[in-house]
């Protein structure tokens with residue numbers, strides 16, 4: 001298939017980008033600004049996702065992608081702008097309340113509950129929608145889905161990076177969300193791991209989930225998404241078709257500048 | 262475990278009560294104690310009461326991970342409430358004699374829960390060690406109020422009045438008190454096992470490990486900590502009522518002071534705060550050590566606590582139960 005001498009990051013990923021059915025957006029953010037002291041981490045960014053759509057978010061290190069996620073999921077209160085979910089203003093809603101509405105996020109640096117087993121980690125999330133042994137059954141079914149069932153009893157602290165990523169995904173899937181925010185779930189995985197993750201994300205989108213994903217690896221985004229937003233220094237650089245965005249001069253400059261460090 | 266078993270029945274379980282057999286074994290020992298050491302009832306009762314206090318403390322300190330150094334105040338609320346309301350003229354007229362002191366105990370639990378609700382609401386905005394520090398301050402305020410009020414007996418404290426027989430049992434009889442304290446320990450143990458298997462238990466552990474991680478999964482950390490605190494407070498007050506029975510007379514400086522709060526916290530921490538039976542084991546081990554060494558050194562308790570804190574922090578951050586677990590023993594598979 002592919003030449004073995006290729007760099008892992010250049011391994012082509014099979015599959016077509018997901019084209020979402022048209023319809024009203026489930027999540028909409030208008031003119032989001034986040035300031036930390038004098039630093040504008042996110043400046044005037046707007047976005048919208050529809051059910052079944054994968055929205056890609058790219059940009060060099062420190063561009064403000066994670067901060068934007070934090071603003072959208074309630075971990076940071078934006079200094080300006082508005083977030084609506086199904087038309088309802090949720091700008092100042094707590095993260096736990098957003099989770100109950102159907103918004104779920106992973107963390108860029110995975111944060112399993114280390115004292116708990118893999119199954120118990122997912123069980124904590126499964127309790128959002130289920131009670132008692134139903135929650136346990138649900139948690140185990142999710143583990144089977146992400147391929148972690150054989151690790152169910154292992155302490156989460158013992159997992160390697162790839163499995164920690166999958167656990168992170170299992171926890172958000174156990175919430176049965178409608179909108180999913182993935183913060184660099186793929187970078188750092190080996191090629192087979194990347195392919196599995198990409199396939200899983202594609203299935204999730206086909207099942208009607210709205211997905212916003214941050215990813216550094218351009219060809220991963222291209223294989224999944226038909227709409228990307230590129231940020232640098234908190235500002236919007238380019239938006240639209242991933243191939244056009246990747247070819248945009250400002251985007252190339254931002255990434256080349258990033259490569260120099 | 263046997264090899265491959267495809268049926269879903271054999272899949273791993275997370276919803277369990279924890280190591281019930283270890284608890285049964287410990288309770289069996291406590292049950293046999295009065296038949297073997299009938300002469301050392303004072304030691305038995307105080308050990309049991311402190312075991313129950315440590316178990317109650319641990320619902321907040323261990324499960325929710327919020328170190329309180331003010332729990333003596335909640336114990337005191339139970340003790341004062343029972344003693345004050347045991348005086349017949351303070352009872353509501355519809356209450357008949359056998360229930361008299363328990364009315365006070367119940368009121369004490371209600372007051373303790375209310376105090377915990379306000380106290381937690383005020384202090385759970387503070388992270389980590391700030392909660393511990395603020396708990397000292399809140400307990401100090403409660404102590405000052407008690408010392409400076411007349412109806413609480415001020416700095417002199419209170420005497421437990423004569424109590425009617427409780428279904429034929431003399432409440433000042435050491436044997437009766439032992440079984441009451443035994444019931445208290447069993448109650449805290451059963452509640453802890455129930456927490457272990459519950460949604461609340463998992464939410465509390467998630468909050469203890471990572472509040473933001475818990476929030477992302479729909480858990481409200483402040484609410485969970487408050488629930489744990491209120492449950493912990495109710496049990497502390499109940500134990501405090503029994504402690505008042507046992508002491509018969511007490512002063513604010515024995516029952517409301519910081520050293521008592523610290524002692525209760527240390528029993529749980531040394532025993533193993535992230536385990537079910539840790540606080541009970543800690544209380545048993547430390548009481549026995551204290552008793553054995555009391556004749557060898559004076560002030561042995563202080564010395565033993567000091568040495569044990571050092572040993573635990575250096576070699577067994579998970580406490581005595583953590584040592585068992587690490588030794589590969591199946592004893593008390595924690596949580």
Ligand SMILES: Nc1ncnc2c1ncn2[C@@H]1O[C@H](COP(=O)(O)OP(=O)(O)OP(=O)(O)O)[C@@H](O)[C@H]1O
Pocket residue numbers: 036039041059060061062063064065066067068108
């Ligand atoms: N809590 C905070 N307080 C102050 N500054 C912050 C905080 N969080 C992020 N920043 C700053 O905001 C900017 C954007 O950071 P952010 O983590 O959102 O970038 P990112 O695009 O996710 O980067 P990366 O690709 O490295 O994950 C950075 O300059 C960062 O230092």
Ligand SMILES: [Mg+2]
Pocket residue numbers: 065066067108183
């Ligand atoms: Mg980031």
